[in-house]
Amino acid sequence: QVQLVQSGAEVKQPGASVKVSCKASGYTFSNYYIHWVRQAPGQGLTWMGTINPIDGSTTYAQKFQGRVAMTRDTSSTTVYMELSSLTFEDTANYYCARGGAFDLWGEGTMVTVSS
Amino acid sequence: EVVLTQSPDFQSVTPKEKVTITCRASQTISSSVHWYQQRPYQSPKLLIKYTSQSISGVPSRFSGGGSGTDFTLTISSLEPEDAATYYCHQSSILPYTFGQGTKLEIK
Numbered sequence: 001q002v003q004l005v006q007s008g009a010e011v012k013q014p015g016a017s018v019k020v021s022c023k024a025s026g027y028t029f030s031n032y033y034i035h036w037v038r039q040a041p042g043q044g045l046t047w048m049g050t051i052n053p054i055d056g057s058t059t060y061a062q063k064f065q066g067r068v069a070m071t072r073d074t075s076s077t078t079v080y081m082e083l084s085s086l087t088f089e090d091t092a093n094y095y096c097a098r099g100g101a102f103d104l105w106g107e108g109t110m111v112t113v114s115s
Numbered sequence: 116e117v118v119l120t121q122s123p124d125f126q127s128v129t130p131k132e133k134v135t136i137t138c139r140a141s142q143t144i145s146s147s148v149h150w151y152q153q154r155p156y157q158s159p160k161l162l163i164k165y166t167s168q169s170i171s172g173v174p175s176r177f178s179g180g181g182s183g184t185d186f187t188l189t190i191s192s193l194e195p196e197d198a199a200t201y202y203c204h205q206s207s208i209l210p211y212t213f214g215q216g217t218k219l220e221i222k
Contacts, residue, residue, distance in 0.1 A: 035211070037159075037213075044202065044213055044214075044215050044216045045151075045159065045202055045204070045213040045216075046213070047210055047211040047212065047213065050211075059209060061210040062210065095158060095159070097159075100147070100206055101149045101161060101164035101165065101206070102149065102151070102159070102161060102204065102206075103161045103164065103170070105158040105159055105160070106158065107158055108158055
């Protein structure tokens, strides 16, 4: 079954970091870039960046530069997104999505930043 | 960055009505424009890719078109299950961006 399965919900304090995973299965992992998109409660979609599964090269949105890191583990076909220096504004649902047209999405990981 | 502006923001429509959602880009972009449907508490779902390419499993009442700066998503005959928020997205110019969303309510 072709799918992206994400890790579970997280609650973090301001200033902390969070690492979200996205495991790909059912297709050739190296054939598709993985993107990360976030959605604050009741808000729209924001593209955060992307990773090339072949060589691990990344491109990040300027808004998140210096605070986000995307990595991959080809042996487990898993992509990771780590966001540091969390603030309350980082409370959101974080999605991974596949390929140029984002044709496959994970179920989302809710990250809540709360003191 | 490319700003995508959708219109309308909200529309209340009756079943079987034809609906057109517009997505206007702040600069000329290629045909790398895609449309998604998001129902409450669900992940976005791809409806149309590369402006007008249909997606397997998506009902044929959904179609896309446009070029340059103006793109459209059309639902030819609205069904009750089409109540959702619709987003356009461009993957032509980095950073990739999304429209603000159009919420469709079924009367």
